Amino acid sequence: MHVSERDPGDIAELTRRASVETKALQRDRYRAVLLALDGKEAVEIATAVGRSRRSVQDWVYWYRDGGVDNLLPGKSTGRPTKLPRGREAEFMARLDAGPRPEDGVCTLRGKDVVAILEREFGIKYSLDGAYDLLERLGYSCLTPRPRHENSDPQEMERFRQEAPFLSRP
Incomplete structure (x- = not known):
């Protein structure tokens, strides 16, 4: 390969770095x-x-174009998130507020989160992607069983007391 020393002393610097480097790829x-x-x-x-x-x-x-320091690994940024980091707080506030009447459910599930992301944020997520997003934001996919809005606690207790097929202690 036809390459020449970019700066005086580069050969000595490369030799020094190669001798002290612990990472095999960099060496x-x-x-x-x-x-x-x-x-x-x-x-x-x-x-x-x-x-x-x-x-x-x-x-x-890389060396020819930028010198010895250009051989150092750069920061790997990875793929950007579909939901921009700036809108995560807005999304979390929407989840914390709970389901709305237009959601048609009493508890938000994964597929409901996918629908919210698409309808309100204009972003398409798969079900697995939505669960990954929820986990990254600190949410758990486990929730207690929902109570229906028309349920009556006194009536449920009365049923427990009077039901003939339930054994009593």
Whole structure:
């Protein structure tokens, strides 16, 4: 590979970093650039460091374009969330408020959360994705069994006392 020392002292710095680096991948990056500066070809370097030819080429190009510090790994940001971080508080407030009459349920379940996300936030989530979102936001998918809005506690207790088929202690 045809690459030359970008800044004076880079070879010494790469040698120093390669000797003290504990992470194998990072150490191989330094070694690959050192071998390229020594005039070796990409295939030879790949064989020497035990990595792919394409990876070696990428590392050498990173060095050529940005210097020694450009060989350091960047922060992996990952895929952005469907629900923007700025709207999470709004979504949590909506869940904390409970079901609305237009939801048609007395307790929000996973499929109801999917419907809310699509209807009110304009975001399509799968059922598994909605459960992952709820878990990330600190919600549990377990809730107590809901009580119907027309249930009468006194009538339920009277039934428990007078039912002939229930055994009494």
